[in-house]
Amino acid sequence: MVKSSKSATRKTGYGADSLVVLEGLDAVRKRPGMYIGTTDSQGLMHCLWEIIDNSVDEALAGACTHITVTLHTDGSIEVADNGRGIPVDIEPKTKLSGVEVVLTKLHAGGKFDSSSYNAAGGLHGVGSSVVNALSSRLDVEVDRDGKTHHMAFHKGHPGVYTDADPEHPSPDSPFKKTRKNRPTELEIIGKVPPKRTGTRIRYWADPEIFNETAKFDYNQLIERVRQTSFLVPGLKITVIDENIEETGNAAIDTLVETDVDEAKAGAAETLEVAAAEAEQQLNTEAEATADQDEEHSEAAATDEDSAQQQAHDLVAEDTTVLEATQSKPGHRRVEEFQHTGGVVDFVDFLTMGEPVSTVWSISGQGTYKEETQAVDANGDLHAENVTRTCDVDIALRWTNGYDTTMRSFVNIVETPGGGTHVDGFLQSVTKLVRKAVEENARKLKVNLKDSKMKVERDDILAGLVAVVTVRIAEPQFQGQTKDVLGTAQVKGVVQRLCDKLFAELINGTKRGYKEQSMRVLEKIVGEMHARIQARKTKEVTRRKNALESASMPSKLSDCQPGNDDVAELFIVEGDSALGTAKAARNSAFQALLPIRGKILNVQKASLSQMLSNKECAAIIQVVGAGSGATFDLDQARYNKIIMMTDADVDGAHIRTLLLTLFYRYMRPLVEAGHVYAAVPPLHRIALTGSRKGQYIYTYSDDELAGKLAELDSAGITYDADIQRYKGLGEMDADQLADTTMDPRSRMLRRITAVEAMQANEIFSLLMGDEVPPRRQFIVDNANDFDRSKIDT
Template sequence: MTAEYSAHHLQVLEGLEAVRKRPGMYIGSTDSRGLMHCLWEIFDNSVDEALAGHGSRIDIVLHPDGSVEVRDRARGIPVDVEPRTGLSGVEVVFTKLHAGGKFGGGSYAASGGLHGVGASVVNALSERLDVEVDRGGKTWAMSFHRGEPGVFANGAPDSAFTPFESSSELRQIGRAPKGVTGTRIRYWADPQIFTKDAAFQAQELEQRARQTAFLVPGLEVVITDQRGDEPVETTYKYDGGISEFAEFLAPDAPVTDTWRLDGSGTFTETVPVLQPSGAMVPTEVERECHVDVAVRWGTGYETVGRSFVNIIATPKGGTHQQGFEQGLMKVLRAQVEQNARKLKVGNDKLEKDDMLAGLTVVLTVRLAEPQFEGQTKEVLGTPAVRQIVSSVVSKELAARFASTKRDDKSQTTQLLEKVVSEMKARVSARAHKETQRRKNALESSTLPAKLVDCRSNDVADSELFIVEGDSALGTAKLARNSEYQALLPIRGKILNVQKASISDMLSNAECASIIQVIGAGSGRSFDIDAARYGKVILMSDADVDGAHIRTLLLTLFFRYMRPLIEEGRVFAAVPPLHRVVVINPGSKPNETIYTYSEKELHALLAKLTKAGKRWQEPIQRYKGLGEMDAEQLAGTTMDRAGRLLRRVRVSDAEAASGVFELLMGNEVAPRREFIIDASDRLARERIDA
């Protein structure tokens, strides 16, 4: 280190050096997420061609050697010489940053690519990249090593590489059938850049392929995974577009059909336009923005939304999403005000969350040269899009409410009733929540009488045990540590909230008691910071009924208090199944061993037999928590020093939601099919009973 700092300390990174030096700036990270981002850059180039009307099939092949290949039957990358650089179009695309056909030159009306850095970034971060182009009846090829063009000795990424010296060459390697054009790109990610555990995620790839097939009706996306013992090929093709996508995403039973709201608008913006002379001249241009939205309301309260700009997902929203919410709020508020007397609204006003409850929406906009925030394109920034989307949504939705068709009138009436009921539930929940505070001497009387609370006010250290039945409660009172362990008994099986409405759930005594005791509200108004306990532990018997009760409780937490599960604050106690008393010889006291499954019991008995030890018969088999005395319950299930807890997690909320709907929802037929299909694959030891 030196105190001197002058111009010769500055570095200028040329070309692709900047990408290799700071890859995170271009692809976000160098783990699996960044690896997948590189694949999306190549894949989206092929999708842009399909959007422009060229090519109806894209193939993605995951090779056993870790490489990935993307093939299309579009126009093919230009192979002629780009006049200003003197290089072929292929070399320009893969070696020059900010070079491409998506800067307003007329090749693409709307595209996901904007910055001209996608293919060149992937090339810079690849140990090897091979590209083949079918164009003009010929097949052309070129290879690159960490962004540098040249020739490899053979097909392996680590084979001898000879870079071009004086001039590079786009090789002709064969003839293409007449009229056939397209591009094939295969690359090996550079191990110098990416972490060792970075790998292509098959599930994420399938989700992206499915999503793209929904967004581009008629496009066929084929994924071939050759990394296993046998190749696995999956094909995605949908003709229904975003309406079919919304139906696929919807997690609940419908209140309305899937409605399509589409339209367009124009706006002007001043952008720098490249002139033939090479100068950039600010020019006012007129843009057209096409809006296409699929909306569907269901019986649940969750909002499932996907937004896209030129088929590029914008998970963090942007001006198009703001416009959609603005238009939606304008129409629904007006409709509720017009029908206020009929709906018995009173003085309360609709809020955004009331309208979004149970909504599944796929929002797409298409426009030339959209403004994104950053290369990862997660947020749309074009200001004018907001008003255009708002105007289209308002106009189309208002027309739906004004329709005289019987189905439309019925569905719009049901929708208004739903949003108003959501508003009333929110107001009720807020009033309920305001009465819930961390207990003190004045407020303790507001809690249920059956709650056996703890003395500690330290939320992080406190634990709430939800106990099955009064018999177990009596033992648990003696077994608990009253300083930080609270007990709440429930009577039998609580309401199945997957089938019940919010009002039914709130009026159910057991559900209401649990929500009141936890003290953080429910549903959208749930505030985890207000929760009165650091851990919630479900303590039910180790039998089929106990497992059912635990499932019902988890359904309640999953639907109405999910942040507790997401933060890992919900646990299932694991009480023992058996108590084995080992007889020790002489005056040595007998030893007590607890086992938690039949398999563990048999293993223990075999071990004792082999050691020549005896045990008391009969072996005690606990049928419920009430059969334990306080000392046994404390030592095995409640005392922090010796207990075993199973943390309940939601690693994939969407997948978990599907499982809950299948097992606990209104539709019986899918559940019956699941039971029949899965019965032959079920191992008895997996049954938690």
């Protein structure tokens, strides 16, 4: 027997009345993750990017030159620009103002029609409306047609707020929602010069949407603003943070007042000049045409009025810009960003370490065909084949490091996951580099007959700093968060352009690039050799038997297996110190590797030169974790790497060279705190009398003088013949063990790199090829010399 649908519905409780229809922006509030990814800090920042990107799109269209982002003390954020302003007239289909359409309708905006924006970051028509939906309050002001238009929203719904203090609007103020299906007219709140246009959006993120962990990240904002200023040359972006407590600094307040006074003085001067020019024109025309005095006088007077009006408008506009970007007295976190060099400047900014090449630029344009949905005159969609233009702008360089820094963008929107534009770039570069290596195999000492001698993409990426940008109309992203570009045709455009222009660079056919291209190829081939060597090292099983120990350098005095968690490797300066250290060590967990003199300065040397150096190669092999990008901290054979050198200037220099090797090619060892410097004593004081047989060790001349004075004041006698150690080899085994090697009594200095960027700069400055900056550093810091800070 078949049951009726009515009885089935009654049984399951699921019918048409169970369906929920979410209208307008309610769907966004119900499922915010679909639009901004998450409701934590990432989603909070994503809302700000949507608003900023809309202003940047105006700059890409050539209509905006200045964007101001203000962080107010009440938690709200305001983004202002001098673009064309959101349209304020009525949109024919919805009968609503352009402002209301943009801020309340999903998939609505000016970026679906390429006539308004050739390239834009906000493409789905949901950015502003989503931010509006997820804000407890949003206010928008638009300057157009000589008027300032204003409109307010509460959780995406238009209406009117009644603020107790209009100067300090609040989302908690009484709000009256506009009645459903009734157009909301824009409120005109002021007048502006006819030529002034722009948009200001201020919003308060809704705490009901974002979770408690959502925090605003100022540093992330600055980083995003800085990168945008690189990607849109000439665009000025100002960030004003009003959340810093007022300092009450009179000097700062005076500076602000001075800026305003200067602006006013400039305005008065502009008016005087305009009036003088108009008067001069009037007198000239009157003398030349005396028979038409009245007619020309009226015309000249009109010109004078026009000139003065233009001057007034210009002054008013300049004053408004000054007021908009000038922070309040005492609030001094104001940062401005403006760059003219584009992605070339961006790569220069991102570069860490010693450059192997200058910044190489690849710029051009290509076209492709794409089928898209176009809106006809009746508002209906239909398929249409269009020819798109793709602007490509790429900058790249290689450094002597092994880290890869690659940033990719589509219409200034960052694509962390890459996409077709990055695929085209990498495919072309990989192909051309391999070809260049084959053509220069003899110079590069590459055996083409060896199948293992093949450049891989990772070899090319090591030390590469690159920015890849494209500008296209209506790009296809994977998801609203726009992490990956999916437009397939872009790959071919980028690849063809790189095949032509990058080939000229890497082959050295472009004037001035022959020497650079060879250095780049040597660096890449060095990475290839390092990878092959690392693979060989990994093929050797970790210390399990005597056979493996025999595969290590013959001069290594290894420790007993089975103590990996506490194993220590002492890198000892000289063979004489090695003999003493062998007798002083605990062979159960302490290994010794002697080095002869000063090793290679790897900061100045290429990767291949480093690998061919016996001392450097031995250290890498003994540590057993590889080098460069292939370094694996978990494979390290020792828990502590201890540099044990003499307590003199030469010893300090050797430690510096060793540290350079560790930082450049085994950096995780340093970052994880596994690298140490032994601290051997410089003097030994032998006590006499009742304390005969006791010894005191000091580590500097100042400490020795202080200790002797202390003993004299205490009446403790000592042998006047103070022993001074010229090197570790002068100690006997017991002394070396007690002072430097025995964990129970020794002193070690742990080497750390808390600030990676600062460490990079220091290594580049002190150990690099550039002598003038190093000399200037010494001159600038000579007066601050502190001997106690010198590691000798």
